[in-house]
Amino acid sequence: MNNFRYKMAQFFSGRTGIDALGRTVTWVALILMLLTMFTHSNAIYLLAMACLAYSIWRMLSKNYQKRYNENQLFLQKTVKIRAFFSKLVPNVKTKFAKIQYDFNQRKTYAIFKCPSCKQKLRAPRGRGKIEVTCSKCHTVFVKRV
Ligand SMILES: [Zn+2]
Numbered sequence: 001m002n003n004f005r006y007k008m009a010q011f012f013s014g015r016t017g018i019d020a021l022g023r024t025v026t027w028v029a030l031i032l033m034l035l036t037m038f039t040h041s042n043a044i045y046l047l048a049m050a051c052l053a054y055s056i057w058r059m060l061s062k063n064y065q066k067r068y069n070e071n072q073l074f075l076q077k078t079v080k081i082r083a084f085f086s087k088l089v090p091n092v093k094t095k096f097a098k099i100q101y102d103f104n105q106r107k108t109y110a111i112f113k114c115p116s117c118k119q120k121l122r123a124p125r126g127r128g129k130i131e132v133t134c135s136k137c138h139t140v141f142v143k144r145v
Contacts (some may be wrong), residue, residue, distance in 0.1 A: 015060050015061060016058055016059055017059055021070060028051050109125060112143060114136065117136050121135065125145050127145050
């Protein structure tokens with residue numbers, strides 16, 4: 001088994017392997033094959049086979065530099081499409097960062113409401129009794145933070 005692995009590694013060394021373009025073409029081939037099952041269209045089937053053959057040929061190609069340039073060109077041409085798809089996926093990272101930011105704010109700032117207009121205000125914690133002037137209605141009141 002290890003010998004097989006070694007042989008595979010040797011076989012793939014110096015070859016292009018799978019990059020973004022290769023992955024996309026493979027996906028297109030799979031989608032076209034699914035379409036073939038539903039439509040029984042020979043044209044779609046041939047296109048699927050062509051995509052598959054192309055992706056395998058790319059993967060095994062030893063002209064790494066040329067394949068790299070193709071991939072770069074592909075990435076450039078699909079910037080807008082990829083941006084569109086990444087927008088569809090909810091940005092969990094940003095949301096998490098916001099929650100963390102709020103949490104840190106609450107740790108360092110006391111958040112309270114103005115007694116007269118209910119405007120949300122904040123002041124650094126740990127200062128004891130302070131005089132607060134509301135930023136909205138300019139009411140002055142004393143608050144322990
Ligand atoms: Zn106020």
